[in-house]
Structures are given as structure tokens and as C-alpha cells.
Amino acid sequence: MAETPLYFSAADRERLEPHLPPPQSPSQSKRTDSPPLSSTLPFITLTFATSLDSALALGPGIRTALSGPQSKAMTHYLRSRHDAICVGVGTAIADDPGLNSRLADDAHVSDVVSVEDESSTRHRIITHQPRPVIIDPRLRWDFTAQSRVMRLAREGKGLAPYIVTLEREPPVHKRSILEGLGGKFIVLNAEQAHQGGSSGTHHLDWRVILSAVRQEGLGSIMIEGGAEVINSLLGENTNLVDSVIVTIAPTWLGQGGVTVSPPRTFGADRPVARLSDTMWLPLGDDIVLCGRIAR
Numbered sequence: 001m002a003e004t005p006l007y008f009s010a011a012d013r014e015r016l017e018p019h020l021p022p023p024q025s026p027s028q029s030k031r032t033d034s035p036p037l038s039s040t041l042p043f044i045t046l047t048f049a050t051s052l053d054s055a056l057a058l059g060p061g062i063r064t065a066l067s068g069p070q071s072k073a074m075t076h077y078l079r080s081r082h083d084a085i086c087v088g089v090g091t092a093i094a095d096d097p098g099l100n101s102r103l104a105d106d107a108h109v110s111d112v113v114s115v116e117d118e119s120s121t122r123h124r125i126i127t128h129q130p131r132p133v134i135i136d137p138r139l140r141w142d143f144t145a146q147s148r149v150m151r152l153a154r155e156g157k158g159l160a161p162y163i164v165t166l167e168r169e170p171p172v173h174k175r176s177i178l179e180g181l182g183g184k185f186i187v188l189n190a191e192q193a194h195q196g197g198s199s200g201t202h203h204l205d206w207r208v209i210l211s212a213v214r215q216e217g218l219g220s221i222m223i224e225g226g227a228e229v230i231n232s233l234l235g236e237n238t239n240l241v242d243s244v245i246v247t248i249a250p251t252w253l254g255q256g257g258v259t260v261s262p263p264r265t266f267g268a269d270r271p272v273a274r275l276s277d278t279m280w281l282p283l284g285d286d287i288v289l290c291g292r293i294a295r
């Protein structure tokens with residue numbers, strides 16, 4: 001079924017600009033005073049949609065629409081303004097996500113081409129697509145050529161993922177699907193990647209993950225989720241985060257949801273993290289909160 005076109009106005013783009021990475025191509029932004037990209041890490045935007053009770057989804061494995069059409073368009077604009085889009089394997093398994101930008105072309109996006117899908121229907125799409133990056137240390141995601149992100153890559157509407165893993169020898173048939181579409185496995189060195197040097201856990205040092213992303217030539221990354229990813233970045237890795245953009249939907253999902261609530265890294269008497277330089281952008285029924293982690 002055809003999706004409603006996603007439009008994001010020029011005025012709202014201007015308001016978001018101070019919270020976005022430096023533009024990489026002329027069509028991505030009008031901003032010209034951008035600082036140079038860090039050489040070792042990409043610009044990192046943490047972004048997700050939450051309910052009023054801090055839930056990302058109704059429950060584990062349940063794909064849950066929180067964003068309305070306007071804030072969804074904002075997210076797809078963000079996708080068009082980053083080189084990469086990252087989710088944990090839990091999200092890849094639960095959602096079978098597309099992880100592309102499906103923003104409708106308009107006067108403000110010049111990177112537009114016309115493509116034909118498998119049913120010979122023509123679509124106009126933007127050509128700057130983010131590279132999906134899936135964090136999957138033990139290769140739990142049993143993707144196929146029909147997984148949504150692979151189909152979109154095949155149709156020229158998105159890019160095939162880079163899968164960050166510790167598994168040195170990913171299955172040959174998986175490698176062939178991935179590489180046939182332009183994706184790849186990024187195999188990390190287990191000794192370097194384990195936080196605290198303990199290779200008994202599957203918890204990897206975000207700095208190592210993100211350096212590997214940067215080494216692929218990706219200068220900016222939006223990290224969308226899910227809960228485990230967001231909680232670990234807000235809990236003990238806030239120093240890595242350049243910008244936070246949260247869509248708040250006026251709904252309560254109720255108990256049992258997949259929630260954002262980072263661990264108390266500084267003890268029980270201090271907040272874990274707080275935003276400064278905040279900007280609130282109402283979009284339809286939702287509100288989008290932008291800010292930086294207060295240092």
C-alpha cells in the first residue's frame with residue numbers, strides 16, 4: 001500500500017539546523033559556518049520517539065507507531081541529513097525496519113531521481129540516503145534478501161546495512177546477500193571492543209563501535225534505538241552524544257512497555273543526564289525536544 005508522502009517545511013528545517021551535523025552536500029543544508037568533522041568519531045545524534053510514560057514500544061517485539069505524520073516527516077528529514085542510521089539488533093528483529101529516508105521531494109531537496117520498483121511503479125526519491133548500521137555482536141538477526149532494508153536497497157530506495165559484529169566468520173550466504181547489495185559486516189576485534197576488557201559480556205565499547213563507523217567514511221550518525229542502545233548511551237556514554245532529538249507523543253502506552261530509563265551512573269542522589277540549549281518544536285499533536293547533553 002502506498003505511504004502518505006512525508007513533507008517537512010523549510011521553516012522547521014531552519015529551526016532544527018543548530019541541532020544537526022555539519023552539512024555534507026549542498027542540498028543537505030544552507031548552513032555554511034560548520035565546524036570540521038572530528039577525525040575519530042562521527043557527529044552523533046541520539047533520536048527516538050517516546051510516549052508520556054517513556055516507552056518506545058508497547059512491548060518487546062511489538063512495532064509501535066508513536067510519531068504522527070509531521071514528526072515522522074521530521075525523522076525522515078533527519079535520516080536525509082545523516083550519513084548513517086543506527087539501531088540495535090533487538091530493533092532489527094522486532095521491527096524489520098526500512099531505515100531509509102522516505103521524505104517526499106519538494107523545492108528544498110535537490111537530490112531527487114525517479115526510480116521504478118519491481119511492479120514497474122515509478123517513484124521519485126531523494127538520493128542522499130543514510131547507511132543503516134546494525135549492532136549485532138553475535139549475529140542474532142536472521143535477515144534474508146526479503147528483509148525490508150534489503151528490498152529497499154535492491155529497489156534503489158535506501159542503502160544496504162553495515163552489520164557491526166564480533167563474529168569473525170559470518171555465514172557465507174548472509175555475506176553474499178549483504179555484499180551483493182553493497183552492505184557488509186564490520187568485524188570488531190573482541191579484545192579491543194569489550195568495555196572494561198572483559199570478553200565474557202557482549203557489551204561493546206561505543207567508542208570502538210563509532211570509530212569503526214567513522215573509518216567507513218561516515219561523518220554523522222543518528223542512533224534511533226532501541227531501549228538498550230539508548231539507555232547505554234544516556235547512562236554511561238553521554239560524552240559521545242552531540243545532539244538529542246526526541247519526539248514526544250501525547251499518549252501513554254501503559255505498563256510492560258519497552259522504556260527509556262538509563263541506569264543511575266552517578267548514584268541515587270543525582271540525575272543521570274539533562275539537556276541544555278533546548279528547543280521545543282510542536283509538530284502536529286507531537287512535540288519534538290532538541291538539546292545537548294549538559295556537561
Ligand SMILES: NC(=O)C1=CN([C@@H]2O[C@H](COP(=O)(O)OP(=O)(O)OC[C@H]3O[C@@H](n4cnc5c(N)ncnc54)[C@H](O)[C@@H]3O)[C@@H](O)[C@H]2O)C=CC1
Nearest residue numbers: 048049056057088089090091202203204225226227228229
Ligand atoms: N520509538 C522509537 O523511536 C523506537 C522504538 N524502538 C523499539 O525498541 C525495541 C527494541 O529495543 P531493545 O529490545 O532494547 O533492543 P535494541 O534495539 O536496543 O538492541 C539491543 C541489542 O543490541 C545489541 N547491542 C546494543 N548495544 C550494544 C553494545 N554497546 N554492545 C554490544 N551489543 C549491543 C545487543 O545485542 C543487544 O541485545 C523494539 O520494540 C523497537 O520497536 C526502536 C527504535 C526506536
Ligand SMILES: Nc1nc(O)c(N)c(N[C@@H]2O[C@H](COP(=O)(O)O)[C@@H](O)[C@H]2O)n1
Nearest residue numbers: 049064065066067075095097098099224
Ligand atoms: N521516529 C519514530 N517514531 C516512531 O513512532 C517509531 N516507532 C520509530 N521507530 C524507529 O523507526 C524504525 C522504523 O523505521 P522504518 O519506518 O521501517 O524505516 C524502527 O525500527 C525504529 O528504529 N521512530
